[in-house]
Amino acid sequence: MRVLSGRELNRALLARNLLLERSTLDVVAATEHLVGLQAQEPQEPYVGLFSRLADFDPVAASDLLESRRVVRTLMMRRTIHLLSAADCLGLRALHQPMLEQRMRGVLRTRLVGVDEEELREAGTPLFVGEARQLAEAGRALADRWPGAVARDLGDALSSLVPLVQVPPRGLWRQAGPARNTTISTWLGQDVPTTGGSGAIAAESLVLRYLRAYGPAASADVRSWSGLAGLPAAVKNLLPDLVTYRDERGRLLLDVPDGLLPDPDTPAPPRFLPAFDNAVLGYDDRSRIIDDADKGLSILGARYLLVDGRVRATWTTRVDDDATTVLVISPLGGLTRAEAGDDVDAEAEWLLTFLTSGGGHRIEWAAA
Structure with missing residues (x-):
């Protein structure tokens, strides 16, 4: 088989x-x-x-x-x-x-x-x-x-x-x-x-x-x-x-x-x-998803897939100046360089979708 x-x-x-x-x-x-x-x-x-x-x-x-x-x-x-x-x-x-x-x-x-x-x-x-x-x-x-x-x-x-x-x-x-x-x-x-x-x-x-x-x-x-x-x-x-x-x-x-x-x-x-x-x-x-990260689902984590696997979580917040910030929190040692430019491009597209083109930016949390 x-x-x-x-x-x-x-x-x-x-x-x-x-x-x-x-x-x-x-x-x-x-x-x-x-x-x-x-x-x-x-x-x-x-x-x-x-x-x-x-x-x-x-x-x-x-x-x-x-x-x-x-x-x-x-x-x-x-x-x-x-x-x-x-x-x-x-x-x-x-x-x-x-x-x-x-x-x-x-x-x-x-x-x-x-x-x-x-x-x-x-x-x-x-x-x-x-x-x-x-x-x-x-x-x-x-x-x-x-x-x-x-x-x-x-x-x-x-x-x-x-x-x-x-x-x-x-x-x-x-x-x-x-x-x-x-x-x-x-x-x-x-x-x-x-x-x-x-x-x-x-x-x-x-x-x-x-x-x-x-x-x-x-x-x-x-x-x-x-x-x-x-x-x-x-x-x-x-x-x-x-x-x-x-x-x-x-x-x-x-x-x-x-x-x-x-x-x-x-x-x-x-x-x-x-x-x-x-x-x-x-x-x-x-x-x-890695077994070590499965428990995040219970907490309602939103996931970022990189090369098809869960490699980070993400949230959004709105700052005092009305800027919407998409915060990416890496898992398993993922770095921004390893994630590549495609992640930033997808994040920009998501932010445009969520904000209808309003002020926004991407922030990577410390690994």
């Missing part, structure tokens, strides 16, 4: 995740190809799309939220993702058991005596009319369960009831509270049941993951999706998949037409937003 080196896996990830060359896909098609962008920080998906798409227009992308072609909703790993409307509808039934299981893992000891079905039945109508914050819905039900905290009741409802966060939350350069309404209210369609028309099957999800993130082990698919019940889907697919080994001996699954670029293909620098699935989408993240 062919063994794929870490560099081969890195270039495959970059190519399939639209990071080796900016894509001409439109925003909806790119979002569906990536099976969503993690989006608990509302402005971060715009950076993720900027780094992947040619001629990306954030205003047009923002308009897609208002026109309901893309939505913000809980999905993979019980985290907020930016998804197409079709994927929001199609993926919910598959992820519903995981969302509830993870909710219980967090809230079980804080919701003693709260019946989930009763909470779901009582809570759903609260989101059908005017969109509301989760804690607000929890307060509306507090008298029914006086031993529970309203915030926890609202948190539980975010998993029990299929919801979307509505604008202005998530619009480009706008802020707004996380107000929610039901998916069916917002999109005008009921969420398909498992196996129903429009529902996305586990096998289809695995194939889509491999096309955007593969080759990968079944543990990687599980880590990305949060779904535990995938062995049957993998078993069903296996006769039609190709397999490899990585340098750690793990069995890797792949679609037959999956991109495998030459490992010597040059990789341009790319700035990734916080919680980007190019990094989080694996159990073994060694193809893109």
